[in-house]
Amino acid sequence: MILTATNLIPVLVLCLCGSCRNDFETLIHQCRKRKWKEDVPVIVEAMRDLAVNGWTNDEDGDSVPPQPHLQPTSKTYVSVVDAYLCCGDEPLAWQTVQEVANMPDIARDLPLYRKFVRGAYLLTKCDHIAELIALAQADKITFTHRMGIEVARMFGYRHAEGFKLLVRELPLAAAEMQTKRQTFLEELVKSCAYKKNARGAEETLRSMLKHGFHRSAATETAVFMCCLQSDTLEEAQAILHRFQEAELMMQVPVYDSLLREMYFKYTRRGNTFDESSRKVAMKTLYTRRALFEQVFKDRDALESGESSSSIKSGKVTLPKNGKLVGTAGGSGDMAACDDRDWLAFRYWCLRESLACSPLMFAQHAVQVLTTIRDKESKKAAEQSIRDTLMITADPCLFLLRSVVALRFLDLTYRALGKLAKQMLTIVTDELPMKEQHAEYCVGQLSLLSVHIVKELDDVVYLHQSHRSELVAFCLDALETDNIDKTIGFLMRREELYTMETVAYLAPKLAELFVFGDVVNVLHFFKSEVDDSLAMRRLFVREVIELESVDAEEESATFVYTSKAIREFKLEHEAEFMPFVLLALKARPKPVDLAVAVDLPDDTVYLELALARDHVVVVDSDDTLALAYETLMQDSVTRLGLDAEWRPDAGRGSVQSKCSILQVACQDYVFIFDLVEMALGDLEELFAHLFASKSIAKLGFGLDGDIKRLRWSFPEVQCFDTFANVLDFSFETLEATTHLVDQSVISTQGGDDPSDTKLTHRRRRQKGLSALVKQLLDFPLCKTQQRSDWERRPLTSQQVSYAALDAYCLLMVQDALSSTANSV
Known part of the structure; x- marks a missing residue:
């Protein structure tokens, strides 16, 4: 049957x-x-x-x-x-x-x-x-x-x-x-x-x-998509110019630059821009949406015919034929009028005071430097960049602003570093960097990846003038950026690779080693300097402290301690020999695989103080409805946030996307399954929760989670703004707002970064588990931290781990408040 x-x-x-x-x-x-x-x-x-x-x-x-x-x-x-x-x-x-x-x-x-x-x-x-x-x-x-x-x-x-x-x-x-x-x-x-349907869009x-409605950055992006539906660059440019002539799109040179880059990079053999090419171009367009957003913010100044800066030597406009024309006030300008790239660079240098100009300049630089193959043409392009930078009041500063703006173009870290190096060497060979340039770079550190910071440091020498700020940046980078690149950067700077630096970073390195199983941190201690032995001993002591969950804990196996001791050849030192023996003693005996069982862990860990049915995996309409009903209530004034993703494969691999996002309120923990659920179904809820200033967002190293969420889902706007964030990874708590341009400002100051500048805050040297143990007497069990979060269904252990990682943040805040009140 x-x-x-x-x-x-x-x-x-x-x-x-x-x-x-x-x-x-x-x-x-x-x-x-x-x-x-x-x-x-x-x-x-x-x-x-x-x-x-x-x-x-x-x-x-x-x-x-x-x-x-x-x-x-x-x-x-x-x-x-x-x-x-x-x-x-x-x-x-x-x-x-x-x-x-x-x-x-x-x-x-x-x-x-x-x-x-x-x-x-x-x-x-x-x-x-x-x-x-x-x-x-x-x-x-x-x-x-x-x-x-x-x-x-x-x-x-x-x-x-x-x-x-x-x-x-x-x-x-x-x-x-x-x-x-x-x-x-x-x-x-x-x-x-x-x-x-280009006619329909128009x-x-x-x-x-x-x-009575209006154009926006979103309509600019949509019209650009119409251009990408063309089979050739010439057809795409014709559509672009038609929309610009009709005043349905801004007449700025950056759109033509982006088209030329995409058609050069994604046109396939046989000179065809097919559906496969278009798919890649559309994906790139989403990751470059900041171009449209930022240029549109300056629309009034750009379309008024004059920017807020004084245009010193002439004016560049985009007439109805869609081609750039320069009207010069100085000698030699007209000779370069046929050079679209030169005119595009000059267009933005003449408008240097506009907030969007450095990013637009950077986009032109990316287009030119990545699409020119022969050396002579590349030299000519670099000369164009150099000549137009000289128009600005401070060429070095405008160049630095442009390099900092590269982060909006969502290139790979390696590509970002290479482009930053190419751009910086164009001018810095001729013009020296000054103190104000170093000060500017220090102010941007929190926005940058270690790949760009390394290139900036090569020309402004932050490791000499602002050593403490740079080391603090590296501590953050160990938490949120590429660990290998950060370690390599520190090791190659004598001024940074000191005993003082190691003392500052050792707790974080030990935590990565023990809880994150990041073996590469051991390479940080391989260099031979005068203090090498002392550095290695200090690190091993930090590892011992982490593995000794309790001073009287007999179940500590000191696996990582033993590994570090043997790696550094310290096993014969009296201080460390007992830990090697303990590790050997704790090594499991051979067992029959057919009857093998996991050895018990006697450590008492923190447990979730919620009923099991109040931990909800949001992967269906019914569970989403419960999340809406619960989290949209006015009584929700704080949330614990955390995100998980499959561990990155390692050096040179593509990052993993966020798999789940945990949102904990007083009575529930909602685990949003970002693999199973369409982000569109969650966007309205997330936008309300994260942008609301009346709801405190509690996290630990939340800036790293925010960056990963934005990278994972560039097509949605619900992760653009996180208001009223309290991050317990910092030693001092201050409510902050994380803006779409990756800047972080004080929540009290509004949405303009100039309203209030956030002073640099020191990170805690130890992680969330150590803080939880300090305040709540029990540590967090981290065994599921590096599990495969993309596998479905999630295991019960993964669900429990994820729920507690978010809910414990509420408990930490309560404990801190109780301590403050008792004092």
Whole structure:
């Protein structure tokens, strides 16, 4: 017999007659997974019949009385609609939505609308969306932000109809209605671009302006996408110039530069820019979105014809033919007017005071330096950069600002370092760096990767003038950046590789070694200097302290201590010999693999003070609804945040994306499964929680988690701003705001970095587990820290570890408050 849902109904009746409606809804879900579309109405009809008439076995006369609790509800029909849509039958799903209207005991509520919109969006079918919106208006249902986004994305081919629905008919809450419609229309323009509907993008933009909406960085990006749908660079440039002539896109040279870079790098053999090329270009475009955001912030100054800086030797404009023209006031300018790159560099140097200019200059430099192959052309390009920098009031400072801005271009760390080196050597061979240039670089350290800092240090000599600030940066980099590069940077600077530096960094290096299993930290102590032996002894003592969870703990095996002692050849020293013997004694005896079991760990670790059902893995609509209901309450005033990802494979490998994000409130811990859930479903919730100044975000080294989240999901904006962050990895607590440009400011100062400059704060030398033990008497168990967080399903041990890592931050804050009050 073939097993179907119909066969299983009598089994449910006989075995589960006392059970709840969920058993049948689970059966519907199984039909959804197996594409058993025909069995879905059979299950629903069986539920109705059982609820009213019960059931009788024709063979032996056994019967079950009526089960009123099995009557289908609104939730049942949500499952039915979901099943039909998953089976690809949008008309049947729509028929079900209509049938619910004829059922007096069942209301069409928001989950039903949300499920239909989501399913239709995934099927890219919008035939019944207008009717659905009309029903929602009759039912007084307001669409969520995510539903509006999905509706907009469905109408890329039918932009006129989509515009009408989004502007006039989409039911929205009154709060910020115009802002939401602006966002939805931006998505409509973007959808037109994805669907190669350049005319639709243009008409939608014109309609937006006509109805009181406005252009934005998002529309600039969408129009640029229209250009990328072309097969050749010339066609792409023609579309770009057409939009610029129509004043639907800013007339700045950076867009042409970005097009030239992409078509040069991604055009395949045979001179074809195909779908594979376009896919890579679109991905690059998302990672470069800062270009559009920053240039649009300075739109008024750029489109006014003059920037806020004094234009000293001439003016560069982009006329209707789309080509740069220079009008000179000095000799020699006209000779270079045919050089697009020279004019582009000059354009931004003449506008040096604008916030966007260094980044735009950096983009042109990336385009030129990475697309020119022969030496003579590269020399000419470098000369163009050098000549145009001389226009600025302080060429070295503007160059440094441009190098710092490279971080927005989301290149690999190695590429960033190489480009920074190329740019810096262009001018620094001729112009010396001064004290104010070093001061500027120190002020930017918190924003930079160690790859760029290394190149900056080569020309401004921070290791000589600002040693303590640079060592503090390296301590942070060990937590959040490339460990090998950081260690190598320190070892190659005599001024940094000292006993004083080792004393400062040893606790963090020991923590990475013991808790992170980062064996490479041992290489830091391999260099032979006068204090080498003392450095190694100091490190081993730190490792011993970490492995000695308690001074009287007999179960400590000192595995890492023994490894370090043997690596440094210290096993014959009286101070360390006992630990080698303890490690040998604790070494497990050979056992039969068939009956092998894990050796018990007698260490008493901190435990989670929440019921098991209050730790929720958010990987479905139901668990997401609970997260919304819980976290959107006004009573939520603080959250513990942490993120996990699969351990990076090592040197030269691609970083792992965030797999889960833990959000702990007073009564729940929600573990958001970023592998299973679409970020679009979470974006509205995350944007509210993270940008809210009334909700404190507690973390430990949270800046590293924020960077990884932004890198993992560049297409969403919900990770752009984290307000009111309290990071316990710093010795002094201060509420900070992490902005999209990676700057960190005091929360009290607003969103402008110039409002209040955050003074440098020292990191704690030891990690979260040590802080937890200090305040709460028990350490954290870190055995799951480096497990595979991309594997599904998550193990119960992973879930417990992840939940406690976030919830313990609330406990730490309570303990600190209690200590402060007692003092």
